[in-house]
Amino acid sequence: MKLICALDDLNEVDCLEFVLFEKNTETKGFVVKVRNRIVAYKNQCPHAGVPLNWQENKFLDLVGSYIQCTLHGALFQIENGRCIWGPCKGQSLKPIATWVENNRLYHCETE
Ligand code: FES
Numbered sequence: 001m002k003l004i005c006a007l008d009d010l011n012e013v014d015c016l017e018f019v020l021f022e023k024n025t026e027t028k029g030f031v032v033k034v035r036n037r038i039v040a041y042k043n044q045c046p047h048a049g050v051p052l053n054w055q056e057n058k059f060l061d062l063v064g065s066y067i068q069c070t071l072h073g074a075l076f077q078i079e080n081g082r083c084i085w086g087p088c089k090g091q092s093l094k095p096i097a098t099w100v101e102n103n104r105l106y107h108c109e110t111e
Contacts, residue, residue: 001106015059029096030059034078040096041081045069047088
């Protein structure tokens, strides 16, 4: 298991990007905290395979209701990563399993 952050780190931000290793390749994931629930996804848009964000730790739309890809504006439901608007409508972000232990958030290694 790999540490993402201390839970207290999520008190200041809605989203937090972290490094992820997948098949021995470094990539990125991100965590979203909404109403005391935490979800995590790989930072890769299903439309063109690029990172979703242009700014560090900024993944939500202006009102904080959806995850938004900054390249073509696709909107994804926070709770399940499903695209509900945009060029990849019906596709989904890749979820990353996380769990909390001793007030710290971890994810599985995917190597
Ligand atoms: S790359 Fe994300 S909507 Fe096109």
